[in-house]
Amino acid sequence: LPVRKxxxxxxxxxxLSKLTFTATADEQKALRTALRVxxxxxxxxxxxRLAMRGNADExxxxxxxxxxxxxxRRECSSLKVQLKGAGRSMQDSFKAVGFKLKI
Known part of the structure; x- marks a missing residue:
């Protein structure tokens, strides 16, 4: 059988392959930052918006x-997120979105 990739x-x-947040990070801001990465x-x-300027041909x-x-575009699972001392709520939020966690 052929090798599958x-x-x-x-x-x-x-x-970027890894992102770290400490226990003092705001959960929503941390999640937003990770998602935007x-x-x-x-x-x-x-x-x-810039592309929609000009005439129809342009x-x-x-x-x-x-x-x-x-x-x-990368899936959230491509980024390892380290949550140093984060609470269960923060861990659950990151897991729910699909990030790989390192606690």
């Missing part, structure tokens, strides 16, 4: 460029 083996290495929708929002060309050059 996982899809992740074909992707470039992520720019994986995917920040604000970037796509700005690019799309918008079509800009939109095609956005689709053609769309960056690799």
């Amino acid at each position: 996982k899809a992740g083996q074909y992707l470039p290495e992520p720019p 994986c995917y920040d929708p604000r970037t796509d929002d700005v690019k799309l 918008r079509a060309e800009a939109f095609d460029a956005l689709r053609r050059d769309y960056p690799v």
Whole structure:
């Protein structure tokens, strides 16, 4: 049988592989930070708004460029999150979203 590879083996290495929060971190802010490390929708929002300027032909060309050059998106599970001294609620929140935890 041929050797099977996982899809992740074909992707470039992520720019960040580990993120650490201490027990003093605000749970919601920490979760938001970790999520935005994986995917920040604000970037796509700005690019799309800029692409929609101009006439119909310019918008079509800009939109095609956005689709053609769309960056690799990582799942939350690609990022290891260390929660130093974090409570159960914070651990559960990060697990629910799909992060790999190191406690």
